[in-house]
Amino acid sequence: MEIKRVNEQIAKVRLHGPGPSDVPASVLDALSARTIGHLDPDFLRVMDQTQEMLRAVFQTKNRMTIPVSGTGSSGMEALVANLVEPGDRVAVVRNGVFGGRIADEIARFGGEVLEISLEWGTTVEPEQVKKALSSKKCQALFLVHAETSTGAHQQHMKEIADIVHEHGAIFLVDCVTSLGGAEVKVDEWGIDAAYSGTQKCLSVPPGLAPITLNERAMEKLRKRETPVQSWYFDLTMIEQYWTEGVSRKYHHTAPVNMIFALHEGLRLILEEGLEAVFERHRKNAAALQAGLESLGLRYVVEKPEHRLPMLHAVFLPEGHEEGKLRKRLRTEFKVEVGGGLGEFAGKAWRVGLMGHSSREEKVQALLRDIQSVLCVRPVGPV
Numbered sequence: 001m002e003i004k005r006v007n008e009q010i011a012k013v014r015l016h017g018p019g020p021s022d023v024p025a026s027v028l029d030a031l032s033a034r035t036i037g038h039l040d041p042d043f044l045r046v047m048d049q050t051q052e053m054l055r056a057v058f059q060t061k062n063r064m065t066i067p068v069s070g071t072g073s074s075g076m077e078a079l080v081a082n083l084v085e086p087g088d089r090v091a092v093v094r095n096g097v098f099g100g101r102i103a104d105e106i107a108r109f110g111g112e113v114l115e116i117s118l119e120w121g122t123t124v125e126p127e128q129v130k131k132a133l134s135s136k137k138c139q140a141l142f143l144v145h146a147e148t149s150t151g152a153h154q155q156h157m158k159e160i161a162d163i164v165h166e167h168g169a170i171f172l173v174d175c176v177t178s179l180g181g182a183e184v185k186v187d188e189w190g191i192d193a194a195y196s197g198t199q200k201c202l203s204v205p206p207g208l209a210p211i212t213l214n215e216r217a218m219e220k221l222r223k224r225e226t227p228v229q230s231w232y233f234d235l236t237m238i239e240q241y242w243t244e245g246v247s248r249k250y251h252h253t254a255p256v257n258m259i260f261a262l263h264e265g266l267r268l269i270l271e272e273g274l275e276a277v278f279e280r281h282r283k284n285a286a287a288l289q290a291g292l293e294s295l296g297l298r299y300v301v302e303k304p305e306h307r308l309p310m311l312h313a314v315f316l317p318e319g320h321e322e323g324k325l326r327k328r329l330r331t332e333f334k335v336e337v338g339g340g341l342g343e344f345a346g347k348a349w350r351v352g353l354m355g356h357s358s359r360e361e362k363v364q365a366l367l368r369d370i371q372s373v374l375c376v377r378p379v380g381p382v
């Protein structure tokens, strides 16, 4: 049996789906750096720097800010396993696929879910949070900041955090898709714990889940009456490996090269500057939106101010088969866009401009390719 090397088998595809996004060459370089020991002094220095840069990107001073070993979902599992005790009640905003997964996860860890169910493509209003939390005592509220299945951008984060705290609960946030592409102000907004992933706007390959927990969340963890139900994600143990100046106690072998890659991805973002990065995402999103709308695609999220800059969920014009066109984009034009998820399967596309994929020249090329497969002339200027 002759099997070719992977490098000889993969096409040069531009990534414009819901993740992974295009990875910069220097991040791939970092990934292929020489593997060293997970307790090597050089690695410990890289760990410290990675934590420092993660805090900058999360806009937090939280000591407990680390990359969890695993994709974005492992960040969700780490938060739920550590911060939800059996019998806890958690209010979950469900306005797309990912809110649904969080609810499922909480139930599996013995929590009781109080669902705040919304129409897909919309976001939650502070009043709705207040109403839910007043109806039943909850220990936490969980929401998705950037719903990748619908393209909805949650607003009023600080107001919601205040309401959650007034009700004696903690505020937990999924910012997998937003981190590194739009503001995520963990401290200023009052988020108690959040998780993200590397392959969306951080433009690092999939494989790590940055998380951050403040003192309020850590206290809830320390006061648990039952042990954390997951050995692998038990932060009371993982903490001892990630704390500077402490014993660096072995828990599991850190994915050394993935952390090198994350280090470089974060370094690039901070070198460009967070504000500049967010502005680039906004500008390219506006150009893509104008182009898509002129080609007759309609946004799932009706209110323009509630649309994400890094993920555009759009319905195709009548008479177009989304799966077929998406396949043509991949085979003929070497570009990947995502299909609809959940309620929107077979009806919509999810077009991503995440991180390194959000570049002016890439947006123009993408619009040209989409125009070609749709065989339509734009109405108005593109």
Ligand SMILES: *Cc1c(COP(=O)(O)O)cnc(C)c1O
Residues within 6 Å of the ligand: 019, 071, 072, 073, 074, 098, 144, 146, 147, 148, 174, 176, 177, 197, 206
């Ligand atoms: C991608 C995504 C996840 C899951 O991340 P994986 O890396 O696929 O495990 C969770 N939440 C949101 C909002 C996402 O977009």
